[in-house]
Amino acid sequence: MMASSSASIRYYILGLLAQQPMSGYDIKRFLKNLSWLIGSPSFGSLYPALRSLLGDGLVNVDAIPRNERQSRKIYTITETGHEVLREWVEQPIDPKASLKAFVMRLLLASNFSHTGLVSHLHQRRSQVASHKAAIQQIITTMDNGATPEQYLALDYGLSIATAEMAWLDKALSQLAQETPFAKTAD
Amino acid sequence: MMASSSASIRYYILGLLAQQPMSGYDIKRFLKNLSWLIGSPSFGSLYPALRSLLGDGLVNVDAIPRNERQSRKIYTITETGHEVLREWVEQPIDPKASLKAFVMRLLLASNFSHTGLVSHLHQRRSQVASHKAAIQQIITTMDNGATPEQYLALDYGLSIATAEMAWLDKALSQLAQETPFAKTAD
DNA sequence: ATGTGCATGTAACTGGTTACATGATTCG
DNA sequence: CGAATCATGTAACCAGTTACATGCACAT
Numbered sequence: 001m002m003a004s005s006s007a008s009i010r011y012y013i014l015g016l017l018a019q020q021p022m023s024g025y026d027i028k029r030f031l032k033n034l035s036w037l038i039g040s041p042s043f044g045s046l047y048p049a050l051r052s053l054l055g056d057g058l059v060n061v062d063a064i065p066r067n068e069r070q071s072r073k074i075y076t077i078t079e080t081g082h083e084v085l086r087e088w089v090e091q092p093i094d095p096k097a098s099l100k101a102f103v104m105r106l107l108l109a110s111n112f113s114h115t116g117l118v119s120h121l122h123q124r125r126s127q128v129a130s131h132k133a134a135i136q137q138i139i140t141t142m143d144n145g146a147t148p149e150q151y152l153a154l155d156y157g158l159s160i161a162t163a164e165m166a167w168l169d170k171a172l173s174q175l176a177q178e179t180p181f182a183k184t185a186d
Numbered sequence: 187m188m189a190s191s192s193a194s195i196r197y198y199i200l201g202l203l204a205q206q207p208m209s210g211y212d213i214k215r216f217l218k219n220l221s222w223l224i225g226s227p228s229f230g231s232l233y234p235a236l237r238s239l240l241g242d243g244l245v246n247v248d249a250i251p252r253n254e255r256q257s258r259k260i261y262t263i264t265e266t267g268h269e270v271l272r273e274w275v276e277q278p279i280d281p282k283a284s285l286k287a288f289v290m291r292l293l294l295a296s297n298f299s300h301t302g303l304v305s306h307l308h309q310r311r312s313q314v315a316s317h318k319a320a321i322q323q324i325i326t327t328m329d330n331g332a333t334p335e336q337y338l339a340l341d342y343g344l345s346i347a348t349a350e351m352a353w354l355d356k357a358l359s360q361l362a363q364e365t366p367f368a369k370t371a372d
Numbered sequence: 373a374t375g376t377g378c379a380t381g382t383a384a385c386t387g388g389t390t391a392c393a394t395g396a397t398t399c400g
Numbered sequence: 401c402g403a404a405t406c407a408t409g410t411a412a413c414c415a416g417t418t419a420c421a422t423g424c425a426c427a428t
Contacts, residue, residue: 008415019333025379033324035282036317037343045416047381069424070380096221099285099346106342109335117335131222138219147205149295149303156292156353157223160285163349167342194387211407231388233409255396256408 009041009049010058014085015108017059017077024050024073038104050075058084086111093123099164118175125168132161195227195235196244200271201294203245203263210236210259224290236261244270268297276302279309285350304361311354318347 016027024046031040041049050073053059058081065071077085089111093102102124109117135158139151202213210232217226227235236259239245244267251257263271275297279288288310295303321344325337 023379024381033320034339034343036284036320037339039284042417043379043381044383044418049415051381066379066424069378070422072379098222098225103339103342106339107336109338110333112335134219134222147296149298150293152295152357153220153223153289153292156289156357157220159349159353160346163345167345171338171342209407210409215406228389229407229409230390230411237409252396255406256394258407 009045010053011085011088011108012038012041012104013046013049013053013075014058014077014081015089015104015111017075018082018085018108018111021062021074021076023075034103034107038100038107053081057081082111090116093120093127095127097127114175114178118172121168121172121175125165125172128161128164128168132158132165135161195231196239197271197274197294198224198227198290199232199235199239199261200244200263200267201275201290201297203261204268204271204294204297207248207260207262209261220289220293224286224293239267243267272297279306279313281313283313300361300364304358307354307358307361311351311358314347314350314354318344318351321347 012031013027016022016030022030024043028040028043028046031038034040050059050061054061054075057078059075059077062074062076063071064074085108089105089108093105105120109120112120135154139154139158198217199213202208202216208216210229214226214229214232217224220226236245236247240247240261243264245261245263248260248262249257250260271294275291275294279291291306295306298306321340325340325344
């Protein structure tokens with residue numbers, strides 16, 4: 001089975017296929033747009049991953065032939081695939097998770113329940129808060145012997161963390177206002 | 187020789203040793219503090235990397251014995267090591283470079299010249315600007331068929347990018363005021 | 373004709389991780 | 401007395417990239 005907390009390309013794929021069936025090439029194209037946030041996998045990992053998902057029964061494929069040309073292969077997520085994805089998406093996020101991992105989940109969040117999404121954001125918020133605190137502590141502790149360049153890097157980290165916090169707070173308060181009744185289907 | 191643009195652990199090490207000699211364990215400890223920003227390598231990659239740097243003559247080692255116990259190995263960067271590091275640090279940053287790669291360089295920026303640092307920040311600034319533009323374009327283009335969750339992720343990316351831009355502008359204007367010789371830290 | 377985009381794939385390699393092995397020291 | 405931390409290292413494994421191979425369609 002799939003190692004439950006590894007945020008591999010397999011989940012990328014599953015998440016995208018959950019939104020609509022597409023080919024390997026489509027997946028690549030889609031991900032390229034967001035590559036600076038979450039990175040876009042190479043074909044060398046994409047196609048083998050599709051194969052293995054197929055082998056595990058998490059996706060199905062429809063080869064739609066295009067006379068003469070090699071047929072396009074449209075992949076569709078299966079029920080099992082949905083389950084596996086939901087399972088992954090709902091498990092607690094690992095404390096060492098990067099910004100990238102967080103965005104990736106956010107992107108695949110169509111599979112979240114409303115409350116699942118809220119708790120995801122809360123988890124992130126508390127982690128960012130502790131990062132922030134850690135940096136601030138380092139900054140105050142490091143009066144002794146640190147270069148101004150090190151300070152620069154830490155200050156940078158601090159301002160990113162602050163921005164993240166602000167965004168999370170905004171998003172959470174918006175979600176709190178939205179009454180969850182529309183999304184109660186589950 | 188070392189592949190010039192790969193931001194491997196080797197440069198982490200070189201950069202830290204450029205600031206002061208330390209052992210493998212010290213390096214690990216130091217990096218752990220900033221792990222959420224740049225990640226901290228495992229011993230399984232750290233020690234072999236030190237070996238290979240030693241083999242390449244980029245670092246020297248002083249085994250300081252501690253009677254009975256296995257001796258601590260304090261690594262020092264060599265002149266060649268300095269050169270290699272400077273070379274890496276001064277080459278243009280790869281457009282697909284992540285936030286992580288950027289912070290890493292910033293952290294190792296004690297090896298930058300003043301102008302080098304400024305140009306580094308400028309490069310980053312223009313890249314972030316294009317990221318921002320790309321996201322905004324996607325958001326406007328995607329009115330058609332996108333889930334609100336996808337919008338959430340994009341909005342998140344946008345606010346991070348905005349914060350980065352703001353920080354970069356601030357840092358750049360500060361550096362512009364500082365005359366290169368007066369390093370008067372605030 | 374020539375290159376760029378569509379479309380799929382394989383093989384070799386690499387840069388890491390995880391788990392293991394060892395052993396002394398310090399802290400609760 | 402046992403657990404955590406200091407401190408070094410190896411070996412097996414793995415997820416990914418790069419480079420390669422193929423071939424059609426469309427625009428310059």
